Amino acid sequence: MAELIVTRLDADDADGLRQWLTIMREGYTDDRSAVWWQSEESMLLQFSQPRTDRTDIALTARLGEELIGGAEITLVADSPALVELTVLPAHRRQGHGTTIADAVDEILRDSAATVVQTETYTPAGIAFAESRGMHVGNAEQRLLLDLPAYLDADANRYKSPTRSTPDIGPADPTEVHPDPDWSIVSWIGMCPEELVEAWATLRKQMDEDVPLGDLTRTDHHADVAAIRSHEERMDEQGWVLVSSMAEMTGDEPLAVGYTEIMVSRHAPEIAVQEDTLVDRAYRGRGIGRALKIANLRQLHDLPEAAAVRWLQTYTATDNEAMLALNDELGFVVADTMTALESPVVD
Numbered sequence: 304m305a306e307l308i309v310t311r312l313d314a315d316d317a318d319g320l321r322q323w324l325t326i327m328r329e330g331y332t333d334d335r336s337a338v339w340w341q342s343e344e345s346m347l348l349q350f351s352q353p354r355t356d357r358t359d360i361a362l363t364a365r366l367g368e369e370l371i372g373g374a375e376i377t378l379v380a381d382s383p384a385l386v387e388l389t390v391l392p393a394h395r396r397q398g399h400g401t402t403i404a405d406a407v408d409e410i411l412r413d414s415a416a417t418v419v420q421t422e423t424y425t426p427a428g429i430a431f432a433e434s435r436g437m438h439v440g441n442a443e444q445r446l447l448l449d450l451p452a453y454l455d456a457d458a459n460r461y462k463s464p465t466r467s468t469p470d471i472g473p474a475d476p477t478e479v480h481p482d483p484d485w486s487i488v489s490w491i492g493m494c495p496e497e498l499v500e501a502w503a504t505l506r507k508q509m510d511e512d513v514p515l516g517d518l519t520r521t522d523h524h525a526d527v528a529a530i531r532s533h534e535e536r537m538d539e540q541g542w543v544l545v546s547s548m549a550e551m552t553g554d555e556p557l558a559v560g561y562t563e564i565m566v567s568r569h570a571p572e573i574a575v576q577e578d579t580l581v582d583r584a585y586r587g588r589g590i591g592r593a594l595k596i597a598n599l600r601q602l603h604d605l606p607e608a609a610a611v612r613w614l615q616t617y618t619a620t621d622n623e624a625m626l627a628l629n630d631e632l633g634f635v636v637a638d639t640m641t642a643l644e645s646p647v648v649d
Contacts, residue, residue: 305366305367306366307364307365307366307371307399307402307403308364308365308366309362309363309364309402309403309406310362310363310364310365311360311361311362311410312361312362312363314350314351314353314359315350315351317347319361319363320346320347320350320361321343321347322363322370323361323362323363323370323373324340324341324343324346326363326370326371326372326373326389326391327373327375327387327389328340329389329391330372330373330389330390330391330392331387331389331424333391333392335424335637335638336447336637336638337447337573337612337613337615337637338573338615338637339573339574339575339615340570341570342540342541342567342569342570343569344540344541344569345540345541345542345567345569345570348536348539348540349540352536352539354532354536356379356380356523357377357378357379357380358376358377358378358414359375359376359377359378360375360376360377360378360410361373361374361375362374362375362376362403362406362407364390364399364402364403366394366399371390371391371393371394371399372388372389372390372391372394372399372400372403373388373389373403374386374387374388374389374403374404374406374407375387375388376407376410376411378414378415378416379521379523380415380523381521381522381523382521382522382523383416383417383418383419383420383518383519383521383644384411384414384416384418384419384420384647385419385420385421386407386411386419386420386421387421387422388400388403388404388407388421390403395427400431404431404435408647408648411647412647412648412649414647416647417646417647418519418644418645418646418647419437419644419645419646419647420440420518420519420642420643420644421437421642421643421644422640422641422642422643423640423641423643424445424638424639424640424641428641429641429643432643433643435645436645436648437643437644437645438517438643438644438645439516439517439641439642439643440515440516440517440518440519440642440643440644441514441515441516441517441518441619441641441642442516442619442620442639442640442641442642443617443618443619443620443639443640443642444617444618444619444620444626444636444637444638444639444640445615445616445617445636445637445638445639445640446615446616446617446618446629446634446635446636446637447613447614447615447634447635447637448576448613448614448616448629448632448633448634448635449612449613449633450574450602450608450611450612450613450614451611451612452633453599453614453632453633454599454602454603454608457599457600457603458603482588482589483552484551484552484588485549485550485551485552485559485585485588485590486549486550486552487547487548487549487550487593487594487597488547488548488550489545489546489547489548489597489598489600489601490546490547491543491544491545491546491601491605492534492538492543492544493531493534493544494530494534494546498548498558499527499530499531500527501548501550501558502530502546502548502558502561503525503526503527503530504558505548505558505560505561505580506524506525506530506561506578507524507525508580508582509561509578509580510524512580512583513578513580514619514621514622515642516619516642517644518642518644519644537565541567541568541569542565542566542567542568543565543566543567543568543605543607544563544564544565545563545564545565545566545598545601545602545605546561546562546563546564546598547561547562547563547594547597547598547601548560548561548594549561549581549585549590549593549594551585559581559582559584559585559590560579560580560581560582560585560590560591560594561578561579561580561594562576562577562578562579562580562591562594562595562598563576563577563578563598564576564577564598564599564602564614565577566602566605566607566608566611567607568607571607571608571610571611572610572611572612572613573611573612573613573614573615574602574608574611574613574614574615575614575615575616576595576614576615576616577616579591579594579595579625581594586624591624591625591628592628592631595628595632596632599614599632614634615637616629616634617640620639
């Protein structure tokens with residue numbers, strides 16, 4: 304049998320990176336439905352124009368001339384290292400995953416990372432990670448919304464699809480009456496200048512509040528400059544950011560929640576529902592529900608959204624309130640992601 308050769312790709316090896324992306328996608332999406340995956344255009348820009356605080360590493364694994372697996376390592380300052388590893392189905396249970404993981408460990412030992420995390424969608428993936436000393440830290444359901452069906456039903460219920468006030472109706476015909484104490488503002492693209500400080504504060508709060516189970520929480524939080532840089536990079540990579548923020552009304556409005564959807568111009572079939580946050584002190588008022596519906600309503604008039612088939616999101620398995628809200632909106636469970644972590648071994 305040919306020896307498995309694991310190779311680290313150069314950031315400017317466009318052909319090699321395209322092959323690597325294909326293998327990673329095939330391995331991770333095998334036997335799963337409607338899985339979002341990064342577009343070639345976005346990936347190539349990610350490697351060719353890296354963030355100053357981040358290093359992306361792509362590894363390929365070949366048996367002779369055949370590419371049979373690979374790994375992605377993401378190193379971010381002041382954060383756990385993230386690793387994704389896959390072997391194509393026909394080559395599994397032959398020790399190849401171990402060879403790739405050994406190559407990953409060697410790179411991690413030479414990095415500044417002290418903790419490594421990974422994600423898997425299969426019992427076999429969990430068992431493999433645990434065999435290498437990792438422990439389960441969190442589990443999240445991956446959920447899908449049939450977006451065309453949702454938007455068609457929404458358009459039939461409401462005659463003014465651009466409204467973004469709290470009286471937006473839910474997935475059932477029951478109307479939600481506006482609360483005079485809070486309102487919602489929505490936008491597409493860069494956050495309005497007058498809101499970006501509040502947006503940064505909410506993003507920091509999300510980093511601190513998001514359910515992570517036993518996973519190590521990052522101490523790295525984005526400030527306004529980092530948010531502006533992120534927006535520019537996302538636009539360069541072909542992403543359209545669709546956002547809504549909730550504010551308590553008064554002489555000095557107070558931002559208390561937000562939600563965001565990302566639509567890819569290059570691969571629009573599956574859009575991504577990102578974070579949804581409501582400050583703990585203001586939960587139970589229907590703000591999270593109204594935020595999500597207001598943001599979905601913006602997709603009516605977004606040209607890129609016309610090609611979206613599914614909206615994908617993740618929710619922790621113990622986040623009962625968000626799971627109930629997503630169910631009400633029409634999301635269905637596709638599969639479960641299990642996150643594991645361990646210290647980086649010297």
